[in-house]
Amino acid sequence: MHYNIAMVSDFFFPQPGGIESHIYQLSSKLIDRGHKVIVITHAYAGRTGVRYLTNSLKVYHVPFFVVYRETTFPTVFSFFPIFRNIIIRERIEIVHGHGSLSSFCLEAILHARTMGLRTVFTDHSLFGFADAASILTNKLLKFILSDVDHVICVSHTSKENTVLRASLDPLMVSAIPNAVVAENFRPRSPNRESHHRSAPGPPPRLSPNDIITIVVLSRLFYNKGTDLLIAALPRILALHPNVRFIIAGSGPKAIDLEQTIERHVLQDRVTLLGPVRHDEVRDVMVQGHIYLHPSLTEAFGTVIVEAASCGLYVVCTRVGGIPEVLPTHMTEFAKPEEDDIVAATGRAIAALRAGKVRTELFHNQVKQMYSWQDIAQRTERVYDGISGVLSHDEFYQGASTGGWTATRGRAGVQSFALIERLKRYYGCGIWAGKLFCLCVIVDYLLYVFLEIFAPRSRIDLAKNWPKKILKETDVSKDGTGISRKRSSRRREKREDRTET
Template sequence: MGKVNTVCIASDCFCPDAGGVENHIMAVAQCLREMGKRVVVLTRYRGERVGVRYMLNGVKVYYLPLPPMPDVFSSGRVTLPTMTSFFPLFRDIVLREGVDMVHAHQAFSTLGYECLLFSQVLGIRTAFTDHSLFGFEDGSALMMNRIMEMLVSNADAIFCVSRVGRENTVLRGRLPAAKVSVMPNAVDATAFRPSPLPAQQERIVVVAIGRLVLRKGVDLLARIIPIVCARLPHVDFVIGGDGPRRVVVEEMRDRYNLHERVRLLGKVEHHDVPATIRSGHIFLNCSFTEAFCIAVLEAVSCGRVVVTTDVGGVAEVLPPTFAYYSQPDPEEMAAVLVEVVEKEKYKVDVDALHGFVASSYSWRRSTADMVDVYEKVCEDMPKRWKDKANIMAGYGPIIGFIFILAFSLLSLLSLLLSHLRPAMEVGRSIDIAEERWIEKRGKGKVGGGTATT
């Protein structure tokens, strides 16, 4: 198999932001380090966090000083496409780090897409992981589908986090199904340990943690809570997370006078999530769309029964013995939650729940499978310029011409940079973390990390 020694992960989503994609990238990076790979992460800057930082176990992160997309389009969560101005810096980074594989994450990450395109110009192998589900009806989804099709079709390997996600990606991107692999999310079972249910049984606590955005079902949550509180006077809610839809929950709490029964925690740091989950009896997930949903897996690993919407790939994650599913309807979901409380279905063997997650989901196993795909595609002959142009020509007479023109201009720029700054003159970086920070294989903590200054 073709050997892959250095992996460059590119995405607008990364620490210190909280979310499933961010956790996925960090966990995979840690596992790659355990396997002896060098890992470089390219992401957008955040406040004063600009430049190079080292994370746990020597994961090297470039917080790039690229301008953000205007808030009207993305709330500043992705970078503004640079077309060509980022290309010289990207070339220097991949040459300096000796990158063998560039792996972009998330369908709406403009930085990830640019790095895919630049890598294909430079002849570096590429991979892409899609973490989301998109429809085929509204204009924004159609635009995202078209962009993904054009920028991912030349990638050497494509991953999805669930079988439903794989089907969705193949259809949206019109990709060959054999090219798309499933790499499920996982959870660090050593961090999400179980604990007995809270001793206080007079009041039942339902916990919900996630970004307070429309896609995560905040509006549905705000409609469920008053129904449950009216039927079950001994049930309280703890809501962790922040976002633009927090005001919806606050207004509901004011309208129904539920200040003593609905507690808003605001943003919950990742290392505080296990304790927050264990503080309750039941975990509630109200997402309208999920390709996988790590949150429900974390809850079960902590020994808590889950009540969740039956959307996307959620049903693939947990068997019905550990989770109770409902359609995203407030009355139906409230009825399911009330039944779980009244019939005390939340009283389960917490060790059995944790054992299921620990044995079924492993970041190390998923990452090892991903590296096998890396090395398998590296055995194949790299695509020639003509092959890539033929794929781009299939985008349509106008868009195909624009992409071929852009690819040609980037190729000319690459030749110019090769003349002005040959690869041999780019100093190679030293993996200073090799001796200082790499823990013994198999003993490193997977799934978290903090930056050093």
């Protein structure tokens, strides 16, 4: 079954990042599988209105006031009129939001439920429970996810975190990881892999005089471990004379990093590239031997998969979902502490010089582990489950659904009835529950007002672009994408769905 899907988030291209790449790649693969996908995000510098990306992916850049780190100012209700217009115009059936800190995402889920649409939320981050910012974020997330059809997390650690933060039934949360397009992150010398297969054995050792380059590519924020990097950088370079750094990224901690380099006179051994685009990441990665990722919190860490695919040995902190991402022979783990970062980096340098790490084999191994085609299939299964296409046993595999209902052999789905929605919101707290119910009632009244004074008949329906529908034979057996034999592909127009 094919769906009309709206991906909604504040975070999208041209801003680089893991959420942005996830939305684009997932949308592209869902389009290949026959679905219609649009993206709704806020306006970026030079990008306002409607844009078309590769594979006929339509992007709505809505002009809204941005307050912090590309997040729009939360207004709860002012986004509803234009959101409703886009949803009706594109005949959307499923609204898929991304990011706990995205105002557009959270508001869109609320409005979509008011409009009687199925909703899915994907959480890409980890949050605490004690500081004021986390408490406020968690309460808001509990409000929105009280009435969502399904939740997706990018790792099992992220799933546990989200279930606790939003008081969710674990059954309605799936763990579906990120992925990478391995072909876009090839090592510098692609012929090395076939050479080493024909002549197995340890790779040549690096002599003590060979330069080892350590790459760091990250947003320069506190949660990304920039303070750890700043503290460990001079010590690593002092202990290892034949090591140099390439650091790419931007953020508020950039000035601290620059001052550290100047204070220790490291300009000839540390190269600062500033912000880089996602299509330039591979060109930066292949210049190094080791990738250092000192993050303090991470739900998944797509960048370390990209680094391993480029043939880099990864040094990373053992936090969040990072231990789930790569096998141990590709990584050197450290505690999120300065001394342990220095020690782990030293172990990685020694292992490379001794020829103990077969980095030339990493690319093919990553290619077998992660595929966007597989991620799209698993996400499509979630859509089938919340839409009732799958039966209860097929979707939940016989598990108890708790408060969810299963009728007529279909999977359990949330009711759209206003009274049922109010019951779910009322249980969010003594005072918060009443406030949430008031917000839902106002949202419903606004929806009724728009239906009367801005009727659907006045909204022009967008025509669907002709696109290529892939048959099952067009997908390679390893699940990595489209096979080389494209003769079976056929171009056909999807029939316009009648408005219900």
